[in-house]
Amino acid sequence: MDALADVYQLRDLTGMPWANETAAAQSLASASGMVRAYCEWPIAPTYTETVTLDSDGGQILHLPCLHVTAVTAVTVLGVTLATSDYRWSRAGMLFRAVGWPDGLATVEVTFTGGYDASPAEVVAVVCSLAGRGAAPAGVASMTVGPETVTYARSRDGVGLATSEQAVLDRYRIGQA
Numbered sequence: 001m002d003a004l005a006d007v008y009q010l011r012d013l014t015g016m017p018w019a020n021e022t023a024a025a026q027s028l029a030s031a032s033g034m035v036r037a038y039c040e041w042p043i044a045p046t047y048t049e050t051v052t053l054d055s056d057g058g059q060i061l062h063l064p065c066l067h068v069t070a071v072t073a074v075t076v077l078g079v080t081l082a083t084s085d086y087r088w089s090r091a092g093m094l095f096r097a098v099g100w101p102d103g104l105a106t107v108e109v110t111f112t113g114g115y116d117a118s119p120a121e122v123v124a125v126v127c128s129l130a131g132r133g134a135a136p137a138g139v140a141s142m143t144v145g146p147e148t149v150t151y152a153r154s155r156d157g158v159g160l161a162t163s164e165q166a167v168l169d170r171y172r173i174g175q176a
Contacts (some may be wrong), residue, residue: 003028031129057102065113
């Protein structure tokens with residue numbers, strides 16, 4: 001499953017009895033997609049990617065990842081650099097003392113990034129979104145016997161609440 005949480009985490013965190021695992025998995029995949037789109041990178045699990053970057057001619061480029069674990073290749077205008085020609089940080093910054101050439105699509109970088117497992121606070125946001133997405137349309141709460149379930153919704157329906165955005169901003173490109 002390509003979700004930032006799994007069905008068991010969804011059941012535990014929402015307390016909802018998901019009768020259909022396929023529907024639960026679809027809700028998780030949708031919620032994970034919303035979180036990834038908001039944060040602008042996959043977060044988890046670990047992945048390897050090759051990206052082509054534009055440069056303004058400065059010494060620092062930013063990779064589209066906030067948890068880089070390796071940089072395996074850097075190519076500038078078709079020439080592969082030696083690893084001694086640049087430095088990188090876990091925060092996704094790539095430094096070159098002589099600077100990067102100014103222009104569009106001038107640098108290609110292959111890197112590995114992301115967390116092995118989703119951070120707990122990201123899992124909580126994904127499960128919260130998935131739970132809201134499963135709520136019946138137009139229903140704010142439902143009581144069956146002694147149990148009451150209240151569905152939280154943002155003003156626009158299913159979407160990130162302000163408190164969820166605050167949590168995810170630590171994982172959002174350009175916000176961290």
